[in-house]
Amino acid sequence: MITRQFGIPVTSPGAILRRERDLGTPLGKKTGEVLQSGGLVSDKIIIELIEDWLRLHGGHGFVFDGFPRTLRQAESLMSILARLRTALDLAIWLEVSEQTVRDRISGRLQCGECGFTTSSSSAQFAERAVCPYCDGPLVRRSDDDLGVLQTRLQEFHTKTEPLASFYEKMSILHRIDGNRDREVVFSDISRLIEGKVAA
Numbered sequence: 001m002i003t004r005q006f007g008i009p010v011t012s013p014g015a016i017l018r019r020e021r022d023l024g025t026p027l028g029k030k031t032g033e034v035l036q037s038g039g040l041v042s043d044k045i046i047i048e049l050i051e052d053w054l055r056l057h058g059g060h061g062f063v064f065d066g067f068p069r070t071l072r073q074a075e076s077l078m079s080i081l082a083r084l085r086t087a088l089d090l091a092i093w094l095e096v097s098e099q100t101v102r103d104r105i106s107g108r109l110q111c112g113e114c115g116f117t118t119s120s121s122s123a124q125f126a127e128r129a130v131c132p133y134c135d136g137p138l139v140r141r142s143d144d145d146l147g148v149l150q151t152r153l154q155e156f157h158t159k160t161e162p163l164a165s166f167y168e169k170m171s172i173l174h175r176i177d178g179n180r181d182r183e184v185v186f187s188d189i190s191r192l193i194e195g196k197v198a199a
């Protein structure tokens with residue numbers, strides 16, 4: 001699934017993987033089980049998916065949401081970009097407290113038909129939760145259970161946090177306070193990206 005914002009394609013490994021799962025590919029079935037238990041899909045698989053996607057869609061700029069998540073992914077991304085003769089302009093680090101993560105996960109709803117995501121606090125429903133775009137049922141994503149949060153946080157501290165210094169050394173890291181309202185955070189992110197797209 002590709003959404004276009006800022007005039008360039010935006011994607012995430014999650015969106016690519018959910019598409020594989022929905023298509024019922026062997027890769028989709030295998031990774032579905034891993035995601036269900038709150039673990040991370042192997043670096044090797046993620047990197048292959050990202051390289052394929054970049055070759056198809058990344059010719060005129062791109063934004064990755066939630067990638068890379070490990071040092072190995074970050075290093076592989078640099079080799080892929082070197083092969084494609086493309087530079088990485090910006091790494092945005094969203095700083096959020098554990099309480100913010102907890103609050104947002106417990107309130108997140110997703111459409112079972114089209115994948116539209118909202119939160120129970122921002123959406124108001126007369127009787128039952130229905131998607132504003134396709135009338136599909138809005139349900140909690142099964143990988144959103146607070147039970148898997150502890151696993152995710154552990155993975156974050158050991159595998160993802162070292163990326164901050166990786167990108168700091170490259171002088172492309174920008175930190176943003178993600179605990180504020182989503183509109184404010186989004187406008188800060190947009191300003192950073194639009195500055196690079198325009199440059």
Ligand SMILES: [Zn+2]
Pocket residue numbers: 111112113114115116131132133134135136
């Ligand atoms: Zn929908």
